[in-house]
Amino acid sequence: MELKLSQRVLSLKPSPTLAISAKAKELRAKGVDVIGFGAGEPDFDTPEFIKEAAIKALREGKTKYAPAGGIPELREALAEKFEKVNGVSYKPSEIVVSTGAKNILFLLFLMLLNEGDEVLVPAPYWVSYTEQIKLFGGVPIEVPTEEEKGFVLTVDDIKPFVNERTKILILNSPNNPTGAVIDEKNLKEIAQFCLERNILIISDECYETFTYDGEKHISTASLDEEIKRITFTVNAFSKTYSMTGWRVGYVGCPNEEYAKVLTNLNSQSISNVTTFAQYGALEALRNPEAPKFVEKMRLTFERRRDLILSKIREIPDVKVNTPKGAFYVFPNFRNWVAKFDNDLEFTKYLLEEAKVAIVPGSAFGYEGFARISYCNSDEEIIEGMDRIKRALENLA
Numbered sequence: 076m077e078l079k080l081s082q083r084v085l086s087l088k089p090s091p092t093l094a095i096s097a098k099a100k101e102l103r104a105k106g107v108d109v110i111g112f113g114a115g116e117p118d119f120d121t122p123e124f125i126k127e128a129a130i131k132a133l134r135e136g137k138t139k140y141a142p143a144g145g146i147p148e149l150r151e152a153l154a155e156k157f158e159k160v161n162g163v164s165y166k167p168s169e170i171v172v173s174t175g176a177k178n179i180l181f182l183l184f185l186m187l188l189n190e191g192d193e194v195l196v197p198a199p200y201w202v203s204y205t206e207q208i209k210l211f212g213g214v215p216i217e218v219p220t221e222e223e224k225g226f227v228l229t230v231d232d233i234k235p236f237v238n239e240r241t242k243i244l245i246l247n248s249p250n251n252p253t254g255a256v257i258d259e260k261n262l263k264e265i266a267q268f269c270l271e272r273n274i275l276i277i278s279d280e281c282y283e284t285f286t287y288d289g290e291k292h293i294s295t296a297s298l299d300e301e302i303k304r305i306t307f308t309v310n311a312f313s314k315t316y317s318m319t320g321w322r323v324g325y326v327g328c329p330n331e332e333y334a335k336v337l338t339n340l341n342s343q344s345i346s347n348v349t350t351f352a353q354y355g356a357l358e359a360l361r362n363p364e365a366p367k368f369v370e371k372m373r374l375t376f377e378r379r380r381d382l383i384l385s386k387i388r389e390i391p392d393v394k395v396n397t398p399k400g401a402f403y404v405f406p407n408f409r410n411w412v413a414k415f416d417n418d419l420e421f422t423k424y425l426l427e428e429a430k431v432a433i434v435p436g437s438a439f440g441y442e443g444f445a446r447i448s449y450c451n452s453d454e455e456i457i458e459g460m461d462r463i464k465r466a467l468e469n470l471a
């Protein structure tokens with residue numbers, strides 16, 4: 076039967092990562108021991124005190140519709156969090172809660188983009204940005220960052236791509252997939268430039284708690300009041316508290332007017348984030364044990380990052396930067412990819428030969444690289460990287 080699809084969805088691409096994860100699943104179903112490094116989520120369970128708070132909320136009958144922008148207690152707690160952790164003062168009425176950072180971004184593009192508006196997307200980028208922008212008639216403009224500079228975005232990277240149609244710049248620090256963290260000097264220069272050129276900033280800070288080597292995450296909106304007025308600060312409970320399946324994300328808006336529009340969009344689409352999940356999120360902000368959990372995870376990931384880097388550096392002809400944040404490494408496999416048609420074929424080879432699943436760089440706009448997540452045990456990291464090394468040595 077002919078599908079009667081709208082123009083809008085015709086260009087929507089399935090994620091190239093799906094091919095690899097479908098293949099990995101197929102192999103696992105056949106009993107093959109595949110080690111997956113594709114996951115974008117911590118391998119920790121959500122802390123018990125958060126689960127308990129949601130269970131308590133359920134028992135107390137918090138099972139009905141809730142205010143579209145988020146329960147008031149959560150927005151108040153988020154305002155305190157923004158102040159204390161990020162050094163940004165938002166009123167609760169400037170904060171909106173929605174179903175994960177992904178839907179927050181979706182609603183922001185829906186709210187801000189007109190046909191033909193250009194959005195600067197520093198590459199390598201998280202794949203949903205470009206697809207969401209296109210859905211709303213926007214034009215994603217890829218801004219390459221330099222491997223030699225650890226993929227850290229600079230104002231000079233952006234300048235050649237700016238014109239009168241440029242409406243938004245996406246910042247994602249710490250970055251998925253590179254782990255790059257934008258330092259204060261670069262961040263200031265970028266934000267100042269956006270201010271001068273009347274460009275809005277969407278600052279996706281989902282990985283803010285995962286920084287290493289003493290590197291500090293800086294919230295774009297904390298730089299100064301003027302910059303705050305052009306910045307949307309996007310964040311979520313997903314990675315920070317290992318709550319990916321709960322679907323609770325939030326945004327701090329430059330003013331109440333934007334927050335009202337986003338709240339209306341929530342009210343006409345999702346109604347509200349699952350009510351008892353919001354009580355779990357509230358507990359994550361209020362429970363004194365939560366920062367200890369976050370720090371334990373951070374230390375674990377820092378140690379694993381060092382382990383995976385040392386293992387990757389044993390593989391011949393592979394270059395890898397030391398990422399300062401998030402939980403991914405993004406090595407340059409170009410010398411090996413050259414033996415295949417493209418990096419997807421390369422990662423398929425690794426899956427078939429080494430029984431290791433990694434995500435091709437082309438999924439993030441960088442052909443020849445691959446994203447390896449280290450949300451795995453030490454044993455899996457060691458075994459997985461040894462398998463890749465052996466499979467590549469067989470090719471040599």
Ligand SMILES: Cc1ncc(COP(=O)(O)O)c(C=O)c1O
Nearest residue numbers: 115175176177201251311313324
């Ligand atoms: C950079 C980035 N932004 C947003 C998201 C979406 O997060 P959430 O699960 O809260 O929707 C992810 C998840 O992988 C991500 O990597």
